[in-house]
Amino acid sequence: MKPSVLVTGGAGYIGSHACKALDAAGYTPVAYDSLVFGHRWAVQWGPLVVGDLADTALIRKTIRDHNIGACIHFAAFTYVGESVTDPRKYFRNNVVNTLGLMDSLVEAGVKRMVFSSTCATYGDPEYMPLDETHRQHPVNPYGESKLMVERMLHWYGRAYGLGWTALRYFNASGADPEGRIGEEHDPETHLIPLVLQTALGERSHIGIFGTDYPTADGTAVRDYIHVDDLADAHVLALRHLERGGESQAFNLGTGTGHSVRAVIEAAERVTGQTVPVQLAPRREGDPAVLVAEPKRAREVLGWQPKHTDLDGIVATAWNWHQLMAEFRRLPFGKAVA
């Protein structure tokens, strides 16, 4: 029988790609998702349990019913701006409800947890590229909530023998190259989907948030990592724990940065469209450059991103956004999406 893995947030963007990767690696992914932000259509590689992260009774039942041996925990609120104006929502869901999940796992004897963390736990960078030993000093409640869980994992590991990895994502991007799943957020705040929706004519322009950064072209630089590469890292992190590997954090990025303007130019090449831009002030809390040092994930997990070309990453996203645009034009498309 295939081992079952509980995937909270399994109907979300990164979670659904992780389910696909788990299935390919011989696991049964059991998606647990409230469907508040997740999509039923994104769950294609295993069963779906519809439930809230706060519902520990249902989490415990799911662990029993599906003979869960490990958990990959994605379910969380992820809007940085909202976390500043409504921090309690973030601490309640991302921290308190995660504590309930961790207790349920420990009580059921589940000893492995792969946690979806973020480079936002570092805060304002002191040097570049960022390695895992960089000081963690988040500058918003979202990053703080993720760091708090990392600390909880550390102490649960020591006290209760919970093996864990915290995967600190840089900028998740792209979509399933076969067009089965992809990014669909409401509201959408991320650069690549917004640029592509502009290319589709669904938005009039893309705002460039800041043109006076100390970078080559004045716009902010980020490390865009393909969602399938992120998904593969989760499987490798799980195998690492199965081997009895040390509980630790890993940066997941390519190690190469691209500016906002470079992303827009890539989108223009891929789509063949001109993308109208509007210059805007910096977005509060956005550092000039965020690029990963991914050496630890390479050396310890054997992880190597396959999608290293920005145009290639944007092309998978473009394929997906075109499909979604077509779907939204269908009579019931909007309601289902």
Ligand code: UDP
């Ligand atoms: N950005 C932008 N215009 C937008 C959205 C984002 O210029 O409409 C910039 C943002 O300031 C950042 C980069 O694009 O420098 C990536 O932003 P995103 O929200 O995709 O990811 P983040 O790095 O904030 O997690």
